[in-house]
Amino acid sequence: MEEIRVRIAPSPSGNLHIGTARTALFNYLYAKKTGGKFILRIEDTDAERTSQAYIDNIFDSLKALGLNWDEGPDVGGPYGPYTQSERFDIYPKYVQELLDKGFAYECFCTPEELEAEKEEATKNKKAYVYSKKCENLTEEEKAKLRAEGRKPAIRFSVEKAQKAFHDTPIVHFEDLVKGDLHQDTSLIGDFVIMKSNGSPTYNFAVVIDDMLMKINTVIRGEDHISNTFKQILIYEALGAEIPKFGHLGMILAPDRSKLSKRHGATAVSEFVERGYLTDALINFVALLGWSPSDGEEIKTVDEIAKDFRIHEVSSSNSIFEYDKLNWMNGQYIKKLELKDLAERLKPYLKKYDLNELTEEQYLHMVEITREPLTLLSDITDAVEYFFGEYPTIDKEVQETVLDTETSQTVLKEVLNRIDGWDFNNLHEILEEFRGYFKEQGIKPKLTMWAIRAAVTGRTRGADMCGILEILGKDKVKARIQKVVK
Numbered sequence: 001m002e003e004i005r006v007r008i009a010p011s012p013s014g015n016l017h018i019g020t021a022r023t024a025l026f027n028y029l030y031a032k033k034t035g036g037k038f039i040l041r042i043e044d045t046d047a048e049r050t051s052q053a054y055i056d057n058i059f060d061s062l063k064a065l066g067l068n069w070d071e072g073p074d075v076g077g078p079y080g081p082y083t084q085s086e087r088f089d090i091y092p093k094y095v096q097e098l099l100d101k102g103f104a105y106e107c108f109c110t111p112e113e114l115e116a117e118k119e120e121a122t123k124n125k126k127a128y129v130y131s132k133k134c135e136n137l138t139e140e141e142k143a144k145l146r147a148e149g150r151k152p153a154i155r156f157s158v159e160k161a162q163k164a165f166h167d168t169p170i171v172h173f174e175d176l177v178k179g180d181l182h183q184d185t186s187l188i189g190d191f192v193i194m195k196s197n198g199s200p201t202y203n204f205a206v207v208i209d210d211m212l213m214k215i216n217t218v219i220r221g222e223d224h225i226s227n228t229f230k231q232i233l234i235y236e237a238l239g240a241e242i243p244k245f246g247h248l249g250m251i252l253a254p255d256r257s258k259l260s261k262r263h264g265a266t267a268v269s270e271f272v273e274r275g276y277l278t279d280a281l282i283n284f285v286a287l288l289g290w291s292p293s294d295g296e297e298i299k300t301v302d303e304i305a306k307d308f309r310i311h312e313v314s315s316s317n318s319i320f321e322y323d324k325l326n327w328m329n330g331q332y333i334k335k336l337e338l339k340d341l342a343e344r345l346k347p348y349l350k351k352y353d354l355n356e357l358t359e360e361q362y363l364h365m366v367e368i369t370r371e372p373l374t375l376l377s378d379i380t381d382a383v384e385y386f387f388g389e390y391p392t393i394d395k396e397v398q399e400t401v402l403d404t405e406t407s408q409t410v411l412k413e414v415l416n417r418i419d420g421w422d423f424n425n426l427h428e429i430l431e432e433f434r435g436y437f438k439e440q441g442i443k444p445k446l447t448m449w450a451i452r453a454a455v456t457g458r459t460r461g462a463d464m465c466g467i468l469e470i471l472g473k474d475k476v477k478a479r480i481q482k483v484v485k
Contacts, residue, residue: 004036013049015267016061032305040072041082061268106152129189154194176246275375280332288318368466391457407450
């Protein structure tokens with residue numbers, strides 16, 4: 001059986017988008033499921049939009065997600081590394097082959113002439129298709145145009161390729177995800193494969209690269225379906241084997257519009273910065289258009305790969321549900337070992353002086369505040385009251401809790417007793433303290449609210465005994481004294 005070779009070929013015109021990451025993941029899963037190869041190729045032919053920072057972001061994001069490529073930059077091998085701009089000397093050979101076979105021709109049309117054609121089509125309410133006015137130029141006419149200083153682009157002759165390899169203008173292919181797809185090639189028009197400046201266009205370069213890299217399965221977004229018919233004709237004109245194609249539905253926002261920054265993070269690096277674990281992110285993304293056979297949603301990449309079936313990927317668009325991702329991320333946070341979690345949280349605690357706590361106190365703080373964490377970044381607000389001399393007290397907490405007669409009575413009694421409290425045995429002490437006020441008609445909840453509000457500035461939060469133990473007797477006492485009237 002032929003080895004499966006798939007690839008991810010992002011354009012470095014932005015940080016790695018979550019949609020591209022999903023495409024990379026499905027390629028990776030298919031390769032691992034079949035024992036094939038997962039290749040990375042950077043398609044940077046658009047020099048104006050390409051940035052080294054974006055290339056680095058793509059590398060770092062894929063690595064963070066655990067999608068390590070088998071060939072490509074940083075790996076090498078017989079077919080790597082792959083950067084399209086470094087392969088410009090390869091493409092002219094295949095342009096010439098198409099010219100020699102009669103499947104391509106020189107086009108001397110200026111941008112102004114082409115724009116006039118488009119305007120005429122619009123005026124006549126017709127879809128624009130290139131007029132083919134340059135297809136049958138004589139050598140004498142070409143020489144004259146060159147003498148005028150015109151440099152030709154190279155166009156692919158769709159009609160000639162179609163007639164050479166197909167009985168009708170309708171070209172079909174069996175999509176791995178969507179089934180039979182077809183298009184009337186008479187609606188495509190002759191398209192440019194090499195610009196007048198010598199740069200290959202996307203549809204041409206991608207065929208040559210996939211052909212030379214022996215890519216035999218192309219899994220990508222459905223926005224590429226229209227390109228696929230053009231690429232099939234180029235493969236046929238070059239006498240090359242056509243790969244299998246699978247086109248994934250789009251990822252949409254909850255309102256079913258295109259996923260954009262107004263909905264939240266869209267780049268992998270943004271999700272990571274906001275405190276999503278890459279394991280959770282990749283697990284969630286795998287479920288956008290695919291379902292595990294056993295119904296269990298929390299799975300490692302290796303477990304997903306063993307179960308992955310490309311023909312069972314949904315052909316419909318997927319909704320990116322941030323609420324579900326948040327839930328899943330919370331589940332992954334809960335599963336982390338305490339020391340591992342504590343280390344991962346440090347980047348989100350830079351505004352605090354961690355030297356205020358011993359290592360033991362820091363771990364204890366993480367232990368008692370981890371339960372409600374949805375994102376790692378949630379820790380920033382969750383632990384604010386552990387640092388500094390006094391907490392920030394919200395006006396509402398001050399007025400509805402601390403200023404009440406009940407709270408003042410409770411806090412004064414704490415000050416009367418606190419010097420005798422053993423801060424290593426606070427559970428029994430607080431239990432007895434609540435019981436004391438319960439006998440006086442004050443509910444235990446109100447007793448603890450008073451202490452919590454004075455010490456943390458909040459009415460809810462982590463385990464009260466843990467908070468008091470970490471802060472220590474002196475700081476707790478000072479905070480209560482500050483709010484007692």
